[in-house]
Every structure is written in structure tokens, then in C-alpha cells.
Amino acid sequence: MCAVARIVLGITGGIAAYKACEVVRLLVRGGHDVLPLPTRGAERFVSAETFFALARRERPADPYPHLQRADLLLIAPLTAHTAARLAHGLADDVLTEAALAHRGPLLVAPAMNSAMWEHPATRANFETLRARSVEIIGPSAGELAEGEVGWGRMAEPAAIVERALALLGEQAPSTLAGRRVVVTAGGTREPLDAVRYVGNRSSGRMGVALADGARRRGAAVTLLAANLGVPAPAGVEVVQTPTAADLEREAMARRDADVIVMAAAVADYRPAAAGDGKRAKSAEPWHVELVPTVDVARALGSARDPSQVLVAFGAEQGPDGLVRKRAMLDDKNVDLVVYNDVGRFDIGFDSDDNEVTLVSRDGERLVPKAPKPAVAEAVLDEVERLLAQRRR
């Protein structure tokens, strides 16, 4: 619990700067000491005087107020421009200097037009920030300043303040706090010879988002990483599991974890034999026999403890997919199946977004298309609900 927290609030140059007034007001109402740091860009939208008046303080005479200790650095709204400056460690104004000098949690609320949010440069910058354990809230889908509807709308001030208070330790602890959580992520590669393999297109983004989310909720997280195409999050134990056999061995060694989330795409088949060296190129066909691998979800399900929560991901294609996933609950003895339709090109494998249906014994819930970290939050909420049921 943090009594009066000192919060440095960066405000950058987007239309949503006006919503930062409400963020200041809510934080001050909660009894916190807020130092507003609007950029020159932000002052084109709302004057610095407005923020200082709401924060009930004078504009500081000290030229270095931003370099003093703060319990939290919050930037809302965060423009694409300042996200790029943060990702690259630039320090060309008071806010970015403060960010480089700050050693506590950093929470950012991006707001921008959807094309800017989806640009590869912006995505890469946010990946960098996420890998550095920066907390990112939103953006959400909705009506944008230009009148179009899309991703890029800043999270609501009340939600931003709630997350800020959670980071300051002012919220009821999550049921995941102190729990041992294992997340599998990525796609296994089954060797054909020393250089070739049978693999799949999974990048590991979904599993990484789940591991990061569980860590933020206070869990002790182990990530079983199968050939990740994105950086593993900071603050979690990472165990490399490149093949299905590696993943099975490491998962079974941790089968007593409180929660196991199997988000990795584990090969169903592997070559029966793998050559030691590189097979020489030849004009002859190469016939490969594929044999089934061990079904890790089934193995964990049959070795499980009833107090544990087991989550399996199911990639399927076509209208019968959901029916097969419902059957998986009993067939593999898991508590939650996260079903995604890999027949769609805009979600799932190797994409930034996902749309899933959460299938449990209590029913089904659609999580509409959203960036994977947002989908991960919905999955973890469901895990918490199931864990709470176990306690009753």
C-alpha cells in the first residue's frame, strides 16, 4: 500500500491530451502528488497552466523537478513520436529526460490514429517498450478524433488511474499473486537432419503476452520457449524447449504448477528418424515418415491435481472447430480451451491480433479481435475466475 505517491505525469501532443486533465483530477482526488510534464506538442492542445491548476501546484521553479524520485511515471496520452523516443532512449526534452532517469514503474497509454498504431515502426517501438517491462494500457477500438472507427483510442482515464493505482500497490492482490504459472509459447521444430526441420508459423506472441500479463499480476512465471520470434518478457524464467520432446519433458517436470497455459504450437508429428549431418541434395524424392508426438495437454491432464488450472489452446479451421474444442475439455481433462480459427489470415498465427472463444465447463465467451496483450488479459481474467472457484 502506498500512502501518498509521487506521480510524474507526461502528456504528449495528441487530441487525447484533454483527457489527461481527468487523469490528473482523479489522481489528485486520490490524495496523490502529481507533477505534470506536458511536452511542447501537448501544449498545442491544452496549456500547461491547466494541468498545474488541476494538480494544485505552481509551475516548478526548480529546473530539474522531473529528475527527482517518483513512485510512478505515467504518460497519457503517449504519441507515436514519443513512443519512438522512449524506445530509442532519446532525451531531447524534459519528459524523455525524466523517462531515462526514472527507475520505478512506467505506465503508458498510447493514443493515435489506427494507421499510425499499426505501422511496423510503431509496432516495433512498442515491442521494445514491452520487452523492457513498460506497462502499456490500451489503446482500444472506438471512434477516433478524425471521425473514423478503429484501434488507437486512448484507454479511459478511470481505467488508466486504476492501473496506475494497481502498480502503486493500492489494489486488492490478484489471485495469481504468488502462484506458480507455466506458459508454453512459440512453435516446436522437429529435426529432419542437422539443418532442416518440420515446423509451424507460430511466433510466440500470444504466449509471451500471457507470460508478461501473469508476471504483472504477481505470479512466478516460467516460460517454456519454443523458437520465439519475439523477445521474451523481462522478469520471467525462460527455459528453451525447441522440440516437442523438450517441451513435453520440461512441462511434465513442472506439472505441479498452480496454472499451466499451453499456448505453444507443439508439433503433432515428428520425423521418425533425423539424420546427424546435412542430407546431400539429390534429384531423388525424399520420403519422410512422420510419427505422432506425445500429446502434452493430454499428458498434463492425466497427471493433474484437481486444484490446478489447466489451459489448452486449440487452433482449428472451419465450422466444426468449436464443437471439437468443447469435447477437448473432458477428452484432455483441462479447465479452459482457448479456441482460435486459424483459417482466418488476419488473426492467430504470426499476427499481432487474435480473436478467440474461451470454452470452459461454465460456457463460452467470445473475445473479439484485439491485440494479443488485450486477449491475454481476457484469458488471465478467466484463469483467475477458475482459480477462485477452486478455493470455494
Ligand SMILES: Cc1cc2nc3c(=O)[nH]c(=O)nc-3n(C[C@H](O)[C@H](O)[C@H](O)COP(=O)(O)O)c2cc1C
Ligand atoms: C491535430 C493533431 C492531432 C494529433 N494527434 C496525434 C495523436 O493522437 N497521436 C499521435 O501519436 N500524434 C498525434 N499528432 C502528431 C503529434 O502531435 C506530433 O507527432 C508531435 O511531434 C508529437 O510530439 P510529442 O510526442 O513530443 O508531444 C497530432 C498532430 C496534430 C496536428
